[in-house]
Amino acid sequence: MSEAVFVELLSLSSGIVLLTAVLVLWRRELAMVIRVFAVQGVALAGLVAVLAVRESSAELGIVAAGVLILRAGLLPYLLGRALTAAGPQRRETRPLVNVAASLLAAAGLTLLALAVSAPLVALAPSPATAAIPVGMAVVLIGFFVLVTRRRALSQLIGFLLMDNGITTVGFLTTAGIGLVVELGVSLDILLAVLVLGVLTGWMQTAFGNTDLDELRELHD
Amino acid sequence: MPPTSAPPAGLTSLVLLVPILLPLVTAAIYLVAGWGRRTVWLSATSTVVVLVAAITVAIQVSDNDPQSTAGGLLRADALSAFMLLVVAVVAVVACSATPAHLRGEISAGRARPRTATRHSVLLQVFLAAMTLAVLSSSLGLLWVAIEATTIVTAFLVGQRRTRAAVEAAWKYVVICSTGIAMALLGTFLLNYAADRAGTGLDWTGLTAHATGLDPGVTRIAVVLLILGFGTKAGLAPLHSWLPDAHSQAPAPVSALMSGVLLAVAFYAILRIKVVADLALGAGFARTLLAVIALASLLVAATVLIAQRDYKRMLAYSSIEHMGLLAFGAAVGGPLSMAAVLLHMLGHGLAKSTLFLSAGHILQTTGTSQIGSVRALATRAPVLAGCFAAGVLALIGFPPFSMFASEFTLARAGAGAGLGWLTAAVFLLVLVIAATLVGHTTRMLLGPPATPTPAGSGSAGSTPVGTGAADSHAPVRGAPVPAGALRGGPGAATAPRTLPASTAVTLVVALAVCAAVGVSTPPLAHLLYLAADVLTGTR
Numbered sequence: 001m002s003e004a005v006f007v008e009l010l011s012l013s014s015g016i017v018l019l020t021a022v023l024v025l026w027r028r029e030l031a032m033v034i035r036v037f038a039v040q041g042v043a044l045a046g047l048v049a050v051l052a053v054r055e056s057s058a059e060l061g062i063v064a065a066g067v068l069i070l071r072a073g074l075l076p077y078l079l080g081r082a083l084t085a086a087g088p089q090r091r092e093t094r095p096l097v098n099v100a101a102s103l104l105a106a107a108g109l110t111l112l113a114l115a116v117s118a119p120l121v122a123l124a125p126s127p128a129t130a131a132i133p134v135g136m137a138v139v140l141i142g143f144f145v146l147v148t149r150r151r152a153l154s155q156l157i158g159f160l161l162m163d164n165g166i167t168t169v170g171f172l173t174t175a176g177i178g179l180v181v182e183l184g185v186s187l188d189i190l191l192a193v194l195v196l197g198v199l200t201g202w203m204q205t206a207f208g209n210t211d212l213d214e215l216r217e218l219h220d
Numbered sequence: 221m222p223p224t225s226a227p228p229a230g231l232t233s234l235v236l237l238v239p240i241l242l243p244l245v246t247a248a249i250y251l252v253a254g255w256g257r258r259t260v261w262l263s264a265t266s267t268v269v270v271l272v273a274a275i276t277v278a279i280q281v282s283d284n285d286p287q288s289t290a291g292g293l294l295r296a297d298a299l300s301a302f303m304l305l306v307v308a309v310v311a312v313v314a315c316s317a318t319p320a321h322l323r324g325e326i327s328a329g330r331a332r333p334r335t336a337t338r339h340s341v342l343l344q345v346f347l348a349a350m351t352l353a354v355l356s357s358s359l360g361l362l363w364v365a366i367e368a369t370t371i372v373t374a375f376l377v378g379q380r381r382t383r384a385a386v387e388a389a390w391k392y393v394v395i396c397s398t399g400i401a402m403a404l405l406g407t408f409l410l411n412y413a414a415d416r417a418g419t420g421l422d423w424t425g426l427t428a429h430a431t432g433l434d435p436g437v438t439r440i441a442v443v444l445l446i447l448g449f450g451t452k453a454g455l456a457p458l459h460s461w462l463p464d465a466h467s468q469a470p471a472p473v474s475a476l477m478s479g480v481l482l483a484v485a486f487y488a489i490l491r492i493k494v495v496a497d498l499a500l501g502a503g504f505a506r507t508l509l510a511v512i513a514l515a516s517l518l519v520a521a522t523v524l525i526a527q528r529d530y531k532r533m534l535a536y537s538s539i540e541h542m543g544l545l546a547f548g549a550a551v552g553g554p555l556s557m558a559a560v561l562l563h564m565l566g567h568g569l570a571k572s573t574l575f576l577s578a579g580h581i582l583q584t585t586g587t588s589q590i591g592s593v594r595a596l597a598t599r600a601p602v603l604a605g606c607f608a609a610g611v612l613a614l615i616g617f618p619p620f621s622m623f624a625s626e627f628t629l630a631r632a633g634a635g636a637g638l639g640w641l642t643a644a645v646f647l648l649v650l651v652i653a654a655t656l657v658g659h660t661t662r663m664l665l666g667p668p669a670t671p672t673p674a675g676s677g678s679a680g681s682t683p684v685g686t687g688a689a690d691s692h693a694p695v696r697g698a699p700v701p702a703g704a705l706r707g708g709p710g711a712a713t714a715p716r717t718l719p720a721s722t723a724v725t726l727v728v729a730l731a732v733c734a735a736v737g738v739s740t741p742p743l744a745h746l747l748y749l750a751a752d753v754l755t756g757t758r
Contacts, residue, residue, distance in 0.1 A: 119437055143398070159398060162398070173408055192367070192371055202389075217384040218388060218468070
């Protein structure tokens with residue numbers, strides 16, 4: 001793969017990763033948000049695949065396939081199942097911050113990510129590390145979703161967005177982090193989502209819905 | 221890095237596998253055989269074997285070099301060996317009290333044998349994850365193990381499936397996973413810096429090449445790692461899950477979570493601090509930890525003053541002690557680090573005793589409100605005695621070991637030129653000690669609960685809410701007779717007297733806590749070796 005094509009593909013995939021993160025902030029129908037999240041998973045897998053071809057590493061190719069299965073297939077499927085189980089409330093009805101302000105915040109967070117990532121890019125300038133700010137921005141946007149949404153499922157998506165961002169940074173900095181750790185990380189994420197899915201179900205039985213405003217039992 | 225030691229060392233290092241594999245095997249047995257007459261004491265027996273293995277590892281490590289096994293994935297130096305000891309000791313305490321607790325829950329109709337089976341399986345997997353965390357030779361595997369503890373304990377916290385328990389479990393998983401995700405980002409960034417410096421994420425490599433790490437990247441990584449693992453350790457600012465989770469979890473689980481899980485997460489911070497000090501100079505991590513320590517102590521002190529729930533009181537006291545550990549880590553130096561490690565052990569023993577006693581008080585009285593538990597000293601003298609002794613240990617009363625460690629921390633802090641910080645920290649510790657004594661006195665002494673909370677002098681701050689919890693009990697009988705509090709709907713039906721197994725466990729745990737405080741010779745050598753690891757001199 002020539003240098004120019006590599007840079008193009010890298011920019012394309014990381015661009016989609018960032019764009020989908022912003023789209024999650026924009027849309028409020030949870031079914032739509034899950035679809036956007038799946039697209040982000042595809043873009044992330046594409047990013048890893050581009051890196052794999054670049055470094056002609058079979059191991060990284062397998063990891064790319066794993067990322068595709070987990071983040072574009074399994075996780076969206078689990079989220080979708082949790083959504084059907086959650087009953088009729090399928091919209092993020094009233095987030096703490098409205099859509100326009102959220103989009104402005106996303107712009108601000110992207111700038112912040114650029115500023116924070118400066119030393120990361122400076123350590124080893126290359127087309128791959130130049131995309132690190134994208135990963136950081138997705139982490140920050142994910143965190144923003146996590147703290148401003150009130151539906152349990154929206155918070156879950158915020159957490160997964162954060163995780164996608166972290167994975168992006170991980171692959172852009174060094175090509176993976178050792179297979180044992182990589183496997184452990186993916187397994188942990190999958191289990192965390194399963195646990196949260198089960199807890200959503202318990203919440204449904206205990207509270208009758210998954211609106212986190214109901215979580216007011218415990219306080220000082 | 222494969223072990224290159226002589227054959228005997230390679231063989232003896234297999235002991236490192238026992239603390240990880242044995243709990244997993246025990247979990248598998250529970251999964252197959254279920255919780256029943258034959259398997260009641262299995263989990264306690266298994267933890268005793270783990271403790272023996274931990275002692276073996278400690279002896280090996282203090283006589284020889286660090287051991288490593290499983291292709292270099294596991295490694296025990298003096299620090300890991302000491303942490304393993306802490307985990308094993310508290311595990312023995314918690315698991316010995318588990319059978320009585322589960323029996324009490326089942327006879328009260330709050331749990332079924334199936335719940336007990338699931339509880340036992342998850343508890344053992346939880347233990348395996350913690351021992352893996354302290355024995356893992358690299359930051360990556362440590363991260364995986366600590367995240368695994370969150371996943372396993374989530375179900376233990378939410379075990380009762382009440383609204384409060386589910387809420388606590390949800391907050392616990394969301395906040396801790398977010399914190400641990402920050403730590404993952406920090407791990408990736410540190411890996412990036414380490415990669416450029418020609419090493420990996422294993423602790424020996426990181427310490428050896430620490431001076432070659434890029435300061436800009438390492439600084440971001442260290443902040444993320446300390447905040448991330450700090451979340452799991454219950455340190456401010458992301459501590460809010462802790463009081464909920466620790467007050468809703470079943471007593472043995474609270475004992476383990478408060479006693480050792482926090483310490484294991486703090487162990488990660490200690491390891492990172494070694495690397496940070498070498499790469500960035502001592503000032504960076506010190507400032508960060510000092511701020512976190514003060515914030516945690518402030519949070520604990522302000523909330524404890526008006527605390528009405530005794531399990532939450534114990535939980536906030538854990539935040540206090542984690543803050544104290546962070547203060548000790550900020551001070552640095554061999555003396556302070558040895559004190560931090562000793563404090564972890566003392567806190568683990570005292571806090572597990574207290575949570576187990578609190579669990580039994582809850583089973584006996586059916587309420588977790590401080591204002592509704594009165595005159596416990598006359599109604600259940602042994603239980604009250606253990607609770608009182610535990611609180612005394614917690615606030616650093618001699619002969620308990622926390623007296624020695626807090627005293628040393630104060631001396632080291634003042635000696636390191638952190639006079640003002642030390643003064644502020646110990647002022648807050650004093651305030652907290654006073655509130656703990658006040659709340660405990662209200663529970664143990666005083667007149668038995670009366671229908672109108674305002675009627676008894678000490679209940680000035682008792683809000684209207686507890687009135688409802690108070691009122692049903694005394695109506696049913698004379699205030700004095702024991703068991704008067706057992707009549708309320710849904711109230712406890714557990715045996716009023718402390719089961720013998722629990723009583724023995726509590727007394728032994730407190731005795732060990734005191735013994736470690738009075739004389740530490742067998743432990744002292746290991747403690748100093750571990751402190752050397754933490755100051756980067758070994």
